[in-house]
Amino acid sequence: MTNIKFVNKIYRFREVKGKWVLLEMLIIKNMQSCIDACKECLQACEECFTLCLREADVKSRVNCIEMLRDCVDICELAIGYMSRGSKYAQDICNTCATICDACAKDCEMFQDAHCKKCAEICRRCADECRKMNMAMV
Amino acid sequence: MTNIKFVNKIYRFREVKGKWVLLEMLIIKNMQSCIDACKECLQACEECFTLCLREADVKSRVNCIEMLRDCVDICELAIGYMSRGSKYAQDICNTCATICDACAKDCEMFQDAHCKKCAEICRRCADECRKMNMAMV
Amino acid sequence: MTNIKFVNKIYRFREVKGKWVLLEMLIIKNMQSCIDACKECLQACEECFTLCLREADVKSRVNCIEMLRDCVDICELAIGYMSRGSKYAQDICNTCATICDACAKDCEMFQDAHCKKCAEICRRCADECRKMNMAMV
Amino acid sequence: MTNIKFVNKIYRFREVKGKWVLLEMLIIKNMQSCIDACKECLQACEECFTLCLREADVKSRVNCIEMLRDCVDICELAIGYMSRGSKYAQDICNTCATICDACAKDCEMFQDAHCKKCAEICRRCADECRKMNMAMV
Numbered sequence: 416m417t418n419i420k421f422v423n424k425i426y427r428f429r430e431v432k433g434k435w436v437l438l439e440m441l442i443i444k445n446m447q448s449c450i451d452a453c454k455e456c457l458q459a460c461e462e463c464f465t466l467c468l469r470e471a472d473v474k475s476r477v478n479c480i481e482m483l484r485d486c487v488d489i490c491e492l493a494i495g496y497m498s499r500g501s502k503y504a505q506d507i508c509n510t511c512a513t514i515c516d517a518c519a520k521d522c523e524m525f526q527d528a529h530c531k532k533c534a535e536i537c538r539r540c541a542d543e544c545r546k547m548n549m550a551m552v
Numbered sequence: 553m554t555n556i557k558f559v560n561k562i563y564r565f566r567e568v569k570g571k572w573v574l575l576e577m578l579i580i581k582n583m584q585s586c587i588d589a590c591k592e593c594l595q596a597c598e599e600c601f602t603l604c605l606r607e608a609d610v611k612s613r614v615n616c617i618e619m620l621r622d623c624v625d626i627c628e629l630a631i632g633y634m635s636r637g638s639k640y641a642q643d644i645c646n647t648c649a650t651i652c653d654a655c656a657k658d659c660e661m662f663q664d665a666h667c668k669k670c671a672e673i674c675r676r677c678a679d680e681c682r683k684m685n686m687a688m689v
Numbered sequence: 690m691t692n693i694k695f696v697n698k699i700y701r702f703r704e705v706k707g708k709w710v711l712l713e714m715l716i717i718k719n720m721q722s723c724i725d726a727c728k729e730c731l732q733a734c735e736e737c738f739t740l741c742l743r744e745a746d747v748k749s750r751v752n753c754i755e756m757l758r759d760c761v762d763i764c765e766l767a768i769g770y771m772s773r774g775s776k777y778a779q780d781i782c783n784t785c786a787t788i789c790d791a792c793a794k795d796c797e798m799f800q801d802a803h804c805k806k807c808a809e810i811c812r813r814c815a816d817e818c819r820k821m822n823m824a825m826v
Numbered sequence: 827m828t829n830i831k832f833v834n835k836i837y838r839f840r841e842v843k844g845k846w847v848l849l850e851m852l853i854i855k856n857m858q859s860c861i862d863a864c865k866e867c868l869q870a871c872e873e874c875f876t877l878c879l880r881e882a883d884v885k886s887r888v889n890c891i892e893m894l895r896d897c898v899d900i901c902e903l904a905i906g907y908m909s910r911g912s913k914y915a916q917d918i919c920n921t922c923a924t925i926c927d928a929c930a931k932d933c934e935m936f937q938d939a940h941c942k943k944c945a946e947i948c949r950r951c952a953d954e955c956r957k958m959n960m961a962m963v
Contacts (some may be wrong), residue, residue: 454728461772464895468888477879484875484895485638485676491765498735499623503651510643517640573764591865596764598909605751614742628902635872670757759912766903775896777928780921788914 449508449543456515456540457490463522469517470527479521479530486537492537493528493544505547512544573625586680587634587643593652594627597674600659600670607664615660616667623674630681640682649681717747723817724771725783730763730789730814737796737807744801753795753804760792767818779821786818860919861888861908867926867951874897874933874944881938890932892942897948898930904955914956923955 448546452459464483496504519537522530587628601620604613633641651679656674738757741750767785769773793811796804875894878887904922907915930948935939 431813445595449564452864458724458769458772461769462774465773465892468891473884473888480879481636481638481876482646484636485633487769488629488632489644491769492625494731495625495735495761495765496622498732499618499621500736502620503622503647506647506650507626509638510647510693514640555740587869594905599911600869602755602910605754606828610747615745617742618739618845625908628906631868632872632898632902635869636876637873725859725917755910755912757919758910759907759914762903763918766899769899770896773892775892777896777921780924781900784914784917784921787917806887 428476432552444545445547446497446504450494450548452536452540452543453490453494453497453511456536457487459533459536460484460518463529466527466529467525470525476525479518479525482492482514482518483533484522486514486521489514490540497547508544508547512541516540561662581635582680582684583634583641584636587631589673589677589680590631590634590648593673594624594631596670596673597621599625600666602666603666604662607662609658613662616655616662618653619655619658620670623651626651627677634684645681645684649678652678652681703724708809715790719817719821720771720778723821724768725809725817726814726817727764727768727771727785727803730810731761731768732806733810734758734760736766737803740758740801740803741799742813753799756788756792756795757807760788766812782818782821789815789818856954856958857915858909860958863947863951863954864901864905864908864922866906867947868898870944870947871895871901871929872895874940877938877940878936882938885937890929890936893925893929893932894944897925900925902950905922910959919955920956923952926952926955 416492452509460483464487467473467480467483472474473480489507491510493504496507501507515537519534519541522525522534522537524530560633597620601617601624604610604617604620607613610617626644626648630641630644632638633644638644652674655670655680659674661667703711734773735758736740738754738761741747741754741757745752747754763781767778767781770781775781784802788810793808796811798804831879867939871894872905875898878884878891881887882889900922904915904918906912907918908954926948930945930952932944933948935941
């Protein structure tokens with residue numbers, strides 16, 4: 416946290432003025448909870464991927480399995496961009512929110528525990544990604 | 553290529569009509585050249601990253617080094633999304649074009665061979681990513 | 690957790706006998722704490738990377754910055770392999786332990802807060818990776 | 827290529843003596859062909875992944891699909907480590923060879939064009955990874 420805080424201070428001080436400090440704190444707070452949400456989402460999608468492949472109705476899960484794959488990769492990217500305080504973290508989180516929502520929508524079609532759990536975690540991750548973007552506007 | 557072609561056929565036939573075939577061929581053509589551009593860009597940025605770290609004026613290259621890092625990661629993502637024919641390949645290529653252009657801009661500030669080469673490759677990659685998106689509209 | 694548990698059960702039952710159950714529980718326990726350690730390490734290294742680039746003695750940190758880069762990438766890989774219960778999770782964690790230790794060694798050379806914190810986290814991650822491998826022997 | 831060449835020279839000169847120059851050229855040659863093989867393998871596995879998911883006998887392809895996934899990720903890692911001239915490129919290529927061979931073995935069980943093509947490409951990639959390691963001994 417303190418590192419991220421420091422990283423963000425560097426960026427803010429370079430670009431803007433003291434009146435931004437409040438907004439900055441908001442960004443930092445959102446950033447860590449967004450990083451945590453992406454970490455949780457990445458793992459839930461990997462687990463759900465392995466389990467969907469073993470379900471009796473795997474044939475009806477092709478889109479879901481592909482969405483889980485896409486969701487893992489974009490969450491991984493978002494974690495990296497946010498953790499190192501990239502200028503493009505917002506853009507990535509924006510796309511991450513879209514893909515997490517799409518992944519949740521596909522998981523919600525299935526009744527098993529892992530898809531239900533994964534859908535919830537994807538929705539929460541999408542919300543965190545959107546919140547972070549609003550804070551950064 | 554034939555695999556990607558097949559993959560895209562699957563998607564087209566599911567969503568649209570025969571009159572799309574021409575557009576589809578265009579997509580496929582663009583997709584492989586875009587994948588190749590991203591592969592080249594990823595490697596050029598990794599090489600440029602290692603060499604920038606060893607330049608005498610490394611202090612003035614901090615932003616460039618960070619952009620190279622971001623560019624590697626988004627190119628990696630784009631290669632994966634396109635190669636498996638993801639529905640979200642366009643969105644990723646869109647962001648990839650933005651980040652490749654920003655990376656080229658930073659590399660163009662320096663006169664050494666590796667930054668000049670990397671900037672050219674980043675611009676070409678950005679163009680390929682935009683072309684692919686136009687084809688997919 | 691329950692997903693991972695289930696995933697691991699699938700693999701154990703496929704390969705081995707009932708007397709392995711105890712060992713299996715150990716693996717699962719270790720696996721989640723190893724995944725968590727890799728997630729923490731990945732973020733600490735990304736943060737330390739950004740901050741090392743801004744230190745006055747950046748020239749003397751080239752190896753450290755490169756190690757941080759390698760460490761981020763292998764932790765990311767290990768998180769994915771473990772989360773989806775890959776047969777090769779052990780091999781990856783083995784290499785991950787080696788690279789985390791090397792990264793810690795480089796970070797320990799510097800006195801700033803972020804390198805000290807990062808070194809500790811890398812050591813803990815290396816230990817978790819080794820523990821997981823022992824459990825899986 | 828010239829960048830990689832340069833990168834490797836940096837490392838050699840730092841650690842060893844002039845008599846290494848010949849070996850070094852060998853490393854460089856192998857490194858670029860190994861990077862290319864990993865790039866080709868990564869794409870072939872992503873394509874094969876998408877197509878295996880759509881085969882009538884998808885249930886019998888679960889292990890193959892999981893191997894393809896692991897193979898994509900380790901090839902991605904190897905490309906990055908080699909491209910930036912990491913000290914750990916050998917270790918990663920070693921593991922990459924093991925996983926590419928395992929992936930080829932699974933793909934060889936199926937008669938469709940994409941699995942046959944993918945198996946060949948995985949074998950070639952495994953050979954390149956082993957050759958690079960020999961050169962670096």
